[in-house]
Amino acid sequence: GESVGLHLPTLSVQEGDNSIINCAYSNSASDYFIWYKQESGKGPQFIIDIRSNMDKRQGQRVTVLLNKTVKHLSLQIAATQPGDSAVYFCAESSNDYKLSFGAGTTVTVRA
């Protein structure tokens, strides 16, 4: 079946720099997208979400961009901090509220 995928499995970023994590999705029926952060041995933590009627949404230090034309989702983290080191997953959902997760990107912040 269709699934959400990620462009890059790992990302190394210098502390203080901005991070960009990408995600491609294939289900055109998906109308809700979420980014989660997962630290080792823990459950996913909600970061930010966006609906299909929007193309950009900002939170605290994070911005999600949605390009429905090319079915692409990205997460931007401003001024990356050591505490941002984790695995980041994008997830998609349609009207049945089930989530389909991408493969995940491991972000490592260099001091």
Place this chain on the structure above:
Amino acid sequence: GAVVSQHPSRVICKSGTSVKIECRSLDFQATTMFWYRQFPKQSLMLMATSNEGSKATYEQGVEKDKFLINHASLTLSTLTVTSAHPEDSSFYICSAPAAITSPDTQYFGPGTRLTVL
């Protein structure tokens, strides 16, 4: 924000035994909960949807007789791995939507690490 707990956080059992994992919504009611399985360095895979007052619905390829789900109340869902085998060793995670405030937003439990010897 909404809080979801899981118990136990870690369990080790012998092959052939059954293990029960609890998922609780602590400050909200959840008529629906979801169970996921995550193998090391892999993504979360949805196993089943737990429905309060009715049978769970399972994703394709998930054995309902092996992974028993009971949604006992509006704040509790349990997953029982029956006759566990080493290949069932995994990280099991539940989630619940905070239906009233934001039905699309799901809150995840901290996960349960199951090791079958």
